[in-house]
Amino acid sequence: MNYLSIKDIDSIEDWVKEARELKQAPLKYKQLGSDKTIGLLFFNPSLRTRLSTQKASQQLGMNCMVMNFDKEGWALEYGDGVIMDQGKSEHVKEAAKVISQFCDIIAIRAFAGLEDKDLDKAEVVLNGFVKYASVPVVNMESSVGHPLQALADAITLQEDKVRLNDKKPKVVLSWAPHPKALPHAVANSFIEMMQRQEAEFVITHPEGYELDPEVVGDSTVEYDQNKAFEGADYIYTKNWSSFREYxxxxxxxxxxxxxxEKMALTNEARFMHCLPVRRNVVVNDAVIESENSLVIKQADNRTYAAQVVLKKILESI
Amino acid sequence: MNYLSIKDIDSIEDWVKEARELKQAPLKYKQLGSDKTIGLLFFNPSLRTRLSTQKASQQLGMNCMVMNFDKEGWALEYGDGVIMDQGKSEHVKEAAKVISQFCDIIAIRAFAGLEDKDLDKAEVVLNGFVKYASVPVVNMESSVGHPLQALADAITLQEDKVRLNDKKPKVVLSWAPHPKALPHAVANSFIEMMQRQEAEFVITHPEGYELDPEVVGDSTVEYDQNKAFEGADYIYTKNWSSFREYxxxxxxxxxxxxxxEKMALTNEARFMHCLPVRRNVVVNDAVIESENSLVIKQADNRTYAAQVVLKKILESI
Amino acid sequence: MNYLSIKDIDSIEDWVKEARELKQAPLKYKQLGSDKTIGLLFFNPSLRTRLSTQKASQQLGMNCMVMNFDKEGWALEYGDGVIMDQGKSEHVKEAAKVISQFCDIIAIRAFAGLEDKDLDKAEVVLNGFVKYASVPVVNMESSVGHPLQALADAITLQEDKVRLNDKKPKVVLSWAPHPKALPHAVANSFIEMMQRQEAEFVITHPEGYELDPEVVGDSTVEYDQNKAFEGADYIYTKNWSSFREYxxxxxxxxxxxxxxEKMALTNEARFMHCLPVRRNVVVNDAVIESENSLVIKQADNRTYAAQVVLKKILESI
Structure with missing residues (x-):
């Protein structure tokens, strides 16, 4: 069993329920991972993902080996049949098989390069490990998705929406500006998660920022941010770079x-963001610091999202 | 309860006594930290601090997550109201709150930049975490102080001075040359610690190397190193850059x-230094390798200094 | 007891036997390392060595502290009497003594610089730690040898050669091309290990690639690769740079x-390589992916090689 995308969740409702139970009793399954080892392989920086996944594995009693692959290991080749006489020292075919012998679960973070759309969509790093590893693989953010984040967001939404009683929430995914080109992974997984929720879901962004149509599907896109915000119960904000002009x-x-002012257009919406966030560029101080900001709770739920994923994998092996 | 400076110690005598008891029985409190997690966040290199604090936490049964924040995480912003459209990806307000959810104690190393005195005195990194973290914070060397080192030095002095029977020791903090500009943290914390000891305490350095007057207070400063060394029982050596010409x-x-030759002026003084030390620049081989050198014992006591601090924090939470 | 080279093994046969027993019951000695700490110090990249040594230490119940010394610590000086006014911040004399206080075993990886033959042969980093540490030292690949790899290779050979019944195997160490200059460590230790095996052992390489005559001794060298491969049961491949033109x-x-085609010259030889390997430069895809390739098993046996070494050291302290 791998956890590569939201599609690997059979029932979001059940997983969220189980994660919330783990949050109440984080050490209940401390024997489950005893003498099992998880390897966290980072090809990119990480704060929340690194610490929450370590924490989750510890709460399940696992050993956790963390490796900054890009700095501490060997540059990997992913192509078939390549004559490796350039900068790459090792092929993922060997690396994945070898690491599988040391680890019972492999978790990988490898961001989009944002230069070659086809390469990024192919998720060469993640899928290279999936193809050649002989143990379960967990996606700690790939070029295309960040399903641990989206699962944490589902937990946060579920916790918060009791205040709405049985009203179906209106959830808006809003693009916001950012000085640098960022990947689409968080937005993609959030969309895939929302498409399976009982909610009115709207995506809003400037023209030219349309996300991958294969992900968006028939979700509603509204180019007028103000209009999108009307009556919203949740504003989930994220920057991403253009997908078309990749x-x-x-x-x-x-x-x-x-x-x-934007938040005033909503139905006292809660503000959500996966972090890290550029204050006063993506969101103003007043919004992120308000009582309606859920960003710290979202980060807290990263632990229980990771823990439910690892628990299910441990139970499957 | 934080451990940010020597001022956070109510009784140096009691803490030293407890540290020495831990040194005799390092695993006695191995249950105390069970299922508790400490996060060690490094913004600068570390050898002794890194390994001794890990060791101390393990001896208390804690989980320890180590993160080289500058290399593995996101560049942090510390200012209020900043429009974060430059190089910083995350604000300490979020980072500190988030990490507090994964860690029961946060320990931080962030050296002085030595370019802006006011900025360094404000200890923006350490105090940023103190202000926004919801868990205890430990100073693993900030721009202004290195209280784990000074506590280890207090332990070392206490262990060694039995040879003097009840004589009040003369302790000299001596500047020594160094090719690079170094921070004032070690000297500051040593002074603050010595000001609370029963000892004759003298600081000696060339003119222009006066330390922060707020730290030095009414401690004796002697510009003639030879004179300062007369009758000394301990020579604590450290380089620092100018504070005035910051x-x-x-x-x-x-x-x-x-x-x-310098040591011959003393009362068979013991040589002390926090390490790392530049041999034959700060101190000659013959002195650091002599039987009167305490530098290795000082490093050993780093474990028990850290352990008593963590033990007290664990008992307080 | 140190583990610095194959010469530190009293009986390869016994150690291999014990490693294979550990492979059958990896957790049998989990109490042995309880409350003991190993420090893994890396001065160079590592994948297999890093993860397998961590895994081995965990299976023995040890705490494991990993440090990328070159990035996270201080640049070390190794010379005697040096005036340390240049780039090095700390002398190995202090570093080794200090780390010995935090760790019960120190393991070190420090590659050859390949610029100064005498410096590399002196193994200044490894021997610096050996000389000044007060605890056992393990070689995780030094400038001259990689005895954990060679021990894993001995385990792999022992496991595989049952297929030959009692026939004495022919083992060929073959040089292969590579775009970069590589050290001699793996080849050296493999030779030293093979010289103590019941086998027909042949080294083959182009003229000019003769290895250190002190290592090669009276082992057979055959400059015609095709001739060397005739009747071979094992082809152990490795690139190395010239030793003469250092x-x-x-x-x-x-x-x-x-x-x-080369493998067709052999007696259905098994292909061996320590990894990482440059595909289609050192070895073609068809060979490394064939059923006769042992490279993944070799990497797996790294865990048990490390574990038997650590077990013997733990039993000795």
Whole structure:
């Protein structure tokens, strides 16, 4: 059993329920991972993912080996039949098989390069490990998705929406400006998760920032941010670079920054963001620091999202 | 309860006593930290601090997550109200709150930049975490202080001074030359610790190397190193850059190097240094290798200094 | 007791037997390392060595502290009497003594620089730690040897050669081309290990690639690779740079690449390599992916090689 995308969850409702039970009793399954080892392989920086996944594995009694693959290991080749006489020292075919002998679960973070759309969509690093590893693989953010984040977001939504009683929430995914070109992974997984929720779901962004149509599917896209915000119960904010003009920053329009004025258009919406966040660019101080901000709770739920995933994998092996 | 400076110790005598008891029975409190997690966040290199704090936490049964924040995480912003459209990806307000959810104690190393005195005195990194973390914070060397080192030094002095019977020791903090500009943290914390000891305490350095007057207070400063060394029982050596001409190296005068000739002026003084040390620049081989050198014992006591601090924090939470 | 080279093994046969027993019951000695700490110090990249040594230490119940010394610690000086006013911040004399206080075993990886033959042969890093540490030292690949790899290779050979019944195997160590200058460590330790095995052992390489005569001794060298391969049961492949023209790449002759045609000359030989390996430069895809390739088993046995070494050291302290 792998955890590569939201699609690997059979029932989001059940997983969220189980994660919330783990949050109440984080050490209940401390024997489950005893003498089992997880390897966390980082090809990119990480704060929340690194610490929450370590924490989750410890709470399940696992050994955790963390490796900054890009700095501490060997540059990997992913192509078939390549004559490896350039900069790459090892092929993923060997690396994945070898690490599988040391680890019972392999978790991988490898961001999009944002230069070659086809390469990124192929998720060469993650899928290279999936193809050649002989143990379960967990996606700690790949070029295309960040399903541990989206699962944590589902937990956070479930916890918070009791305040709405049985009203179906309106959830808006809003693009916001950012100085750098960022990947689509968080937005993609959030969309895939929302498409399976009982909710009114709207995506809003400037023209040219359309996400991968294969991900968006028939989800509603509204180009007028103000209109999208009307009646919203949740504003989930994230920057991403252009998908069409792949990896380009085609707008830094600060009128899209999440401000108090924008939030005033909503139905007292809660503000959500996966972090790290650029204050006063993506969101103003007043919004992120308000009582309606859920960002710290989202980060807390990363532990229980990781823990439910690892628990299910441990139970399957 | 935080451990940010020597001022956080209510009784140095009691803490030293407890540390020495831990040294005799390092595993006695192995249940105390069970299922508790400490996060060690490094913004600068570390050998002794890294390994001794890990060791101390393990001896208390804790989980320890180590993170080289500058290399593995996101560049942090510390200012209020900043429009984060430059190089910083995350604000300490989020980072500290988030890490507090994964860790029961946060320990931080962040050296002085030695470019902006006010910025360094404000200890923006350490105090940023103190302000926004919801768990205890430990200083693993900040821009202004290194209280784990000074506590280890207090342990070492206490262990060694039995040879003096009840004589009040003369302890000299001596500047020594160094090719690079170094921070004031070790000297500051040593002074603060010595000011609370029963001892004759003298600081000696070339003119222009006066330390922060707020730290030095009414401690004796003697510009003639030879005179300062007369009758000394302990020579604690450390280089620091100028405080007045902030961060500048204004002298590399090798006549200040700790040599056998210098040590001959003392009362068979023991040589102390926090390490790492530049041999034959700060201190000559013959002195650091002599039987009167305490530097290896000082490093050993780093474990028990850290362990008593963590034990007290664990007991407080 | 140190583990610095194959010479530190009293009986390869006994150690291999014990390693294979550990492979059958990896957790049998989990109490042995309880409350003991191993420090893994890396001065160079590592994948297999890093993870397998961590895994082995965990299976023995040890605490494991990993440190990328070159990135996270201080640049070390190894010379005697040096005036340390240049780039090095700490002397190995202090570092080794200090780390010995935090760790019950120190393991070190420090590759050859391949610029100064005498410096590399002196193994300044490894021997610096051996000289000044007060605890056992393990070689995780030094400038001259890689005895954990060679021990794993001995285990792999022992496991595999049952297929030959009692026939004495013919084992060939073959040089192969590589774009970069590589150290001699793996080849050296493999030779030292093979010289103590019941086997017909042949070394083959182009002229100019003669290894250190002190290591090769009276082992057979055959310059005709095809002739060497005749009747071989094992082809152990490795690139190394010239020893005579120290550290130079004097040939990239692709006729030495291990191909199916080359393997057809053998007695259905098994292919061995320590990894990482450059595919289609050192060895063709068809060979490394064939059923006769033992490379993944070799990597697996790294865990048990490390574990038997650590077990013997733990039993000795």
């Amino acid at each position: 990896g380009k920053v085609i707008s830094k329009d600060v009128s899209w920054t999440i401000s108090e | 961060g500048k190296v204004i002298s590399k005068d090798v006549s200040w190097t700790i040599s056998e | 550290g130079k790449v004097i040939s990239k002759d692709v006729s030495w690449t291990i191909s199916e």
